[in-house]
Each structure stands twice: as structure tokens, then as C-alpha cells.
Amino acid sequence: MASDGQSTETRFLYSIATSGQYDRLVTYLGSNEPLAVRRKAADLLTQSLESLVDQETDSVVDELYHAALTETTDSVRADIIEVLIYVEDNAVDRLVSKIESGEYPTPTDSPSPLVYVEWFDSRHVELRLVAVTGLGQIGTPQVVSKLIIACQDSDKRIQIRALKECGRIGDPRCVAVARNCLQTTDRDVKTAAARCLVQIGTPDAIGGVMALCKEDDLRLRRAIVSELGKTGSLSVFGILLNEIADPESQLKDLAIQSAVELIAHADSANSHAVRITVGTHLQQVADQDTINKLAAVVDSPTPQIRRNAIWVLCQLIDPSVHIESLDKLIAAIGDDDETTAKMTVSKLAKCTDTVVLDQLDEFVETHEINSRVMQRIDYIRDQIKTKTADDRRKEAIEYTKVSNPADYTKKHADE
Template identity: 40%
Template sequence: MSNNAQSSETDFLYTLASNGRFDRIADYVASNEALAVRYGAAGILTEFASDLKTAATTELRKKLINAVLEEPDDRVRARVVEALLYIDESILDTLVTKIAADREPTPTDSPHPLLLVEWLGSDSVELRLLAVAGLGDVGTPSMIPKLSSACSDTDRRVRERALKELGRIGNPRCVEEVADCLDSDIASIRHEAAKTLGEINTRGAIDRLRPAGRRDEDDELRRIALDQLGTFPSSDVINTLTDGVTDEDPEIRQAAASSLMELISSASFEESHTIREEVAEEIEALNEDVVPAFVTLFTDTHRTTIRRNTAWLLGRIGDNREEVVDHLLDALSDDDFTTSQIAASSLARIGGRDIEDRLEEFIEDHPEGSGTRTRAEFVLTQITEGEGGLVLERTVEYIHVSEPDDYTRQKRAETEPAIDKIGSEDTTGEAAAEETESATTETESG
């Protein structure tokens, strides 16, 4: 059929589009009309994409989704997918679900997921994009090489989706292909690759990600890399993270600070003490004042384990500046009993006459016999008797306990009653230790 003949056959569709009758055009797409009409109707929907998005009703979307599933010609199907993506990119996942459903026939004679493999080699970007999303949903090991190859697709959207699916699967076989994308000229590809390596979270993936945590030419890439590095419990990433804490960009500083505390929280019980000490020593060795970053983290985070570890760190790296003391004093009444204990121990370690004066005022502001006042009185006693450092070292044993029952029982037999008396509503040592154990167990198991 000549182009002129095809044009005359579809001219009426432009009139419908100009009048906003996209529902009628969708009817032609899903009809038994000639291929030229279906192809032309689908093309007009993409040509009037902005108007289509505004006019797209639920019924119109259903018609187009059905057209994707039932259309015999891949060229028409690709145009319909393109139109649907203009309306709402999340429709791609709806299509994946419907194509994979056992109760629905596949759009061609090929079974699922072979159909997706065929589409991966299509000239149509939209079908390749649909294939990548579908293969990720299948998620079997045999899909990894196919998704890895899609990381070098000529279309940005296909590459991004392939990276996202590989991260969701988390199989380390694709690390090299994903890491290569860190050098892409397109920022969104670099950023998605960094997230994927973090989600794979093996030593090989983290080793490839670490250099991105120091790349100054892309602040967003660096922030993402720092965010992800904290999820891998290894001292190998500490230097990269402590460098980030001194960055000029406040978002990078906070990402690095958060990841350092995440690093401690995610470490196994056997490794947590070593990593915690290495983190503290690296930060103490810095020539810059990074305390404000951890004060901000302590006040902004809603994660209990992060608050606990940050409260402890402030006792190591903090001083008696007002913002540190104020927030640790506030934490004496924290809803999490263990956080309040650690805050008390950190205040005791910092010590100093200024804190003594603040504590005396704080004690007067809280009712006698309350847990908050008891903890403040404990801190004051430890400062005046010079035991703050010892108490902080012992309190840290309660920050991260994976299997606390036997361990806590053992530590209670070895430890003086001082830690137990850092104030609960029932100020006996037994009640305080039981509450600490319960809070720690609930946080780590949840």
C-alpha cells in the first residue's frame, strides 16, 4: 500500500484527535480494522501524547492494555505501549503482570517467558523495555545474562530498567556489567548502577562501588554510593565514609555519617565492637570538626539502632558544647530506654564543670523518683566520681546484641551494678537490665 493510500485511509483519525475523541481512536486500535488503520491510530495516540495523558480515562487505559495483549502485529503493539507509557510509566508493571498471568494467553504464539526473550531482540525500544521489566519479574538465574546484556542497550530507559531489575534480583553474576555503567555519560545511569551494586551487596559489588564514594565530579553519585556502602558490614569501607563526613556538601556529610552508624548497626555481634572502635578512632583522627553532622543525625533519625550508636559516638567524639549536651540531656527521657542509658553514659564521659551545672538545673526541672531524674542524678554522680569513661565502655555492650539472653546474663554476672542504675521508673538494677535487654531484643529482631 502506498503512503498516500495509507494517509487517506487514516486522515479521519486526525479529526478525531483534534476533537479530543481519544476513546474512539482507542476503539480503532483494538478493532479488527486493517493493519494500516490500527497502526495509524496507535501512532496518532503517541503524536498527541500530552492531550492523551489529560484525557485518559480508566476505560481508555483498559482498551489500550487489552490492545497490547491481543494485537497480532508487534509494530502496532510497540506504538500502543509507547502511548501507555506517556499516560503513566507504572502501566509497564501492569502489562508485565498480565503477560505473565497463567489465565491469559500471551500476545503471540510464543510462551512466557520466551516471548520476553524474543522482544529483547526487537527493534522497538518499547518492546525491549517491556521485555526487560518482564525478565526481571521472572527473576531466575537464567535471566541474569540477558538482563546484563541489556545494560549496554542503545536506549537509556532500557538500560535503567535493566539495572533496576538486576538490583531487585541481587545476583552477583552481573557485577562487572553493572559496574561498567558507573562510567556512563548519563547521570541517571550512573546513579542507578550505584544503587544496584549496593543492593547486590557482595564484597565484589562493594569493591566496585567504593571509588564512586570519592568521585567529586558527581555529588549525587557520591551521595548514593555513601548511602549504599553503610549496608556492607566491613571495616574496608570506613576510610571512604569518614572522608565523606568532611565533605563541603551537607547532604554528602549526612549520608556518610548515617552510613557509618548503619555500618555499626548492621555488623554481626562478633564484628560490631571492632567496627565501632575503628569508626570512633578514624573520626577522632580527623582534622575537621564533624560533631555537628552526628548531632544532626542523632536528632533527625527515627531509627532506634542509629540513635543508640550515635548517642554512644557523641560520648567518644563530642565535647561540652551546648548542642551536644542539650540533645543528650533531652535523650535522658527518650522513649527507648537503652538510648536514654547510652545518652547518660555519654554525658558522664564528656563530663566537666559546665555539664555539672546543667545537670543540677536539669534535675531540679524533673520530679523526684522519675526515670529521667534518676538517670540525670546518675550522670552527675559519675562525673563527680570520675567513672564516666568506664560506664560508657560497659554501656556499649548493650547497643547491638543479636542473641542477648545468654550474653546479657553473662555480662550481668561480670559487671558492677552501676550500669543497671542509669535510671528506670523502677530504679532497681534488675528492672533496668531487664528493660535494656527487652528493648535491644525487640529492635534487633524487628
């Protein structure tokens, strides 16, 4: 009888679902509805994820988050989180942020971080996923042991998230489990493990991924190359240089980006050595494609990356050949970062090719120039014109090496 009653109690939800009113179905997740109604509404939503996306609005998403935070039954909450994960890429992170904000009710009677500890052993993958993410956000040494356990979870989603958090925290205790995850046949877990090891960045961690850079798995190599620059260590530069020098490489743009990041992230004790090494070796392998891809890095919104990209570009550019890249340098004359602007002015002022003057004129004609930038441009012009005039004078003068001034007089007297 109870089953019949429950069926009668929730039958109307089927009509709502079959008529495609999924946004209306979400409204029945409220905590004031009977458990049977909430459970069936959540279940029907998990069966209609693709259709729900078509009706997704901010208000619908907000209702889902509210329901996830206020629901009292774990199985229903897990279904709601499953729906959220489908409709929003960063749903788990947003849910953790809402829990941590204190602006929303705690999902259980336990506050953060105890709520994550409770969910860590849940039979529901969605709750374990929130738990691992929440513990990772806390990031204290005490939670690392939990994350190490999660890296060995039976569900790959938990493994991947745990590896991500281990990499973000960067605790060397995670190296062993991450290296163990490299042995899996699952590409997603293996890629997450490789990225984790690079982010940890210790010699033992980096040693675990070096051999992977020679594998044919492009996605795996992409994950590694994209993270190597953040280590700030010259020990990984050889991997990047191989990708940059290989004309067939599909990761050249990423490798160049990482090479610039390598300079930016080097510690103060090694920054000069890293800068000179990267600049010198790139000069040896640079071609037009390298210059073009490097010029794209100059557009980075991160001042530190932009500054170092411009420095490398200054080392590689030939103004008479790389006109488009020259325009990038000229634009940097007015950079908001004073160091970047001064470095660019210094480079351009040393040029002797008149093409720089032509490009400067074009820049002035096509851009609104403030007085500070105009002063810098005038300085560059004066320096180039002075050097050009000096070169012409030198070409008109004959230089003869003699050991005795009388030799020179005698030579011309005989002519």
C-alpha cells in the same frame, strides 16, 4: 487503492486527535478494532503525549494496560507501551506484574517467562525493555546471561534497566560488564553501572567504583554514596566518613544515612566491629550539623534503620547542647520497637544534666502518655535525680589521698 482505503478508514481519528479528545482515542486501541485503526490510534497517541497527560485518569490508564496486554501486533503494542511509560513512571514494572499475576491474558501465545525471551530480541525497544524487566524479576541464575547481554544493548534505556536488574540480583558474573559500562561517556549509563557494582558488593565490584568517589560528577557520587551502606562492609566506610567530615560536602546527609545503613546491614559476624568503628569515628568528626542530619535519619519508617540511627545518636549527643536531638531520643522512649525503647531509656538514665528532666516534663505535658511509657520516664527521672544528689554530696566532701590515716588526723589537728 488499499492505501486510500486505509486512509479513509482512519481519517476520523485525526479529527478526534485535533479536537483534543485523546481519552476517546484510547478507546480505539481495543482488539476488536481493525488493525489499521489500532495502529493509527496508537501512533497519534505517541505524537500527543504531553496533551494526553492532561487527560490522564485511572480509567484511561487501565484501558492502555488492557490494550498492551491484548494487542496482537508488536508494533502497535510497542507504541501503547511507549505511551504508558510516558504517563506512568513505573509502567514497565506494572506491566510485568500484570503479566506475572495470571489475572490477565498473556500478551502472546507463550506464557511467562517465554514471552520475555521472545521479546528480548525484538526490534522494538519497548518490548525489549519489558523483556529485561521481566527476566530481572524472575531473577534466576539462568537469566543472568541474558541480562549481561542486555547491558550492552544499543539503546541506553535497555542498558540502564539491565544494570538495575543485575544490581538487584547481585550476581558476581555481572561485575565485568558493569565495570565495562563505567567507561561510557553517557552519565546515565555510568551512574547505573556504578550503582549496580555497589549493590553487587564484592571486593572486585567495590574496587571498580572507589576511584569514582573522587570525581566531580555529583550525581555519580550521589548514586554511589546512597548505596554504600547496603553493603554492610567496613571497606566502604572511609568514603562515607570523608563526605561526613567535609564541611563543604553536598552529600553529607546521604553519607550519614548510609553510615547508619552500614551498621544495619552488617552480617552477624562483623556487626559489632562495624558498629564500634562507625560510632567511634563519627564521635571524632561530629558537629551540630552532623547531629541534626543524624536526627533526621531517626525518623526513618524502617525499624532497623531507626534503631541504629538512635544508637548512633546516643553515642554523639550532648543533652545540654543538642536540645532538638534530645527531643528525638525522648520521643523514642515510647517506640514500638522494644529494643529501641530500652536502648533510649538506658542512654537517658545515664545522663546527669538536669536539662533532660526539663525536656521530659515538657514531653509529658504535650503528649498523651500511656502507663508503660510513664514508668520508663519515672525510671529515668529517678536515676538522674539520684546521680545529681550524689554529685552534690561528693562536691561537699573533701577527698584527701593519704598513705597513713594518722597523717589526715595530724593535718587537721594543725589547722
